[in-house]
Amino acid sequence: ITRIEGHLKIEATVDGGEVKDAKCVGTLFRGFEIFMKDRDPRDAVHITQRICGVCPTSHGTTAALNLDAAFGVADKIPNNGRILRNLIQGANYIASHIVHFYHLAALDYVDVTEVADYDGTDPELLKVKDFISRALAAGDMSMLAPFYPRYEGDYRLPKKVAQAAVAHYVEGLNMRRLAHELSAIYSGRMPHSVAVVAGGVTSHPSIDSIS
DSSP: OOSSSSOEEEEEEEETTEEEEEEEEEOOOOOHHHHTTTSOGGGHHHHGGGGOSSSHHHHHHHHHHHHHHHTTOTTOOOHHHHHHHHHHHHHHHHHHHHIIIIIIIGGGTOOGGGGTTOOSOOHHHHHHHHHHHHHHHHTOGGGGTTSSSOOOOOOOSOHHHHHHHHHHHHHHHHHHHHHHHHHHHHHSSSSSOSOEETTEESOOOOHHHHO
């Protein structure tokens, strides 16, 4: 399976157009289960975030929830700690979904070269058109990364729809940045936040941070 963070294999048995059996296999062992052994359990919140650069907060939050239970404080999380955890996680949820849909999966369905002859006034599409034209003028398709090289996907979208999707791709970059900024306000940085800990968070809301 391409366009995902990690390695995944799907094996399907198809008979007469009907799926008779399917297996999902994770094909990459990275050893987190091993190198977490004999460490201070509080390290888990920070180490497990390195499982994924797209959705680190989910892993860190899960580790924190487990530590809450292990330390017997799951029912003692302050309201501010709970709310800030949710804001940090929610911001990463938004950023992660934008990255998966627009910046990983969509490229298998959207033909970016449909923008090469765009004749409108959308500033984002004009940037992409200029980007494509520089690569074509130089005769160097590697300049088109991350749009090239690519698999030959299912590019059935009409030109106008494809162009709109490319504009959304660019807009998604800006929206993802805003989501990261939201998370970093309360988590210290993004990716791999440092504020979520067993028992709550290390940050607190202020008028400035809320604004």
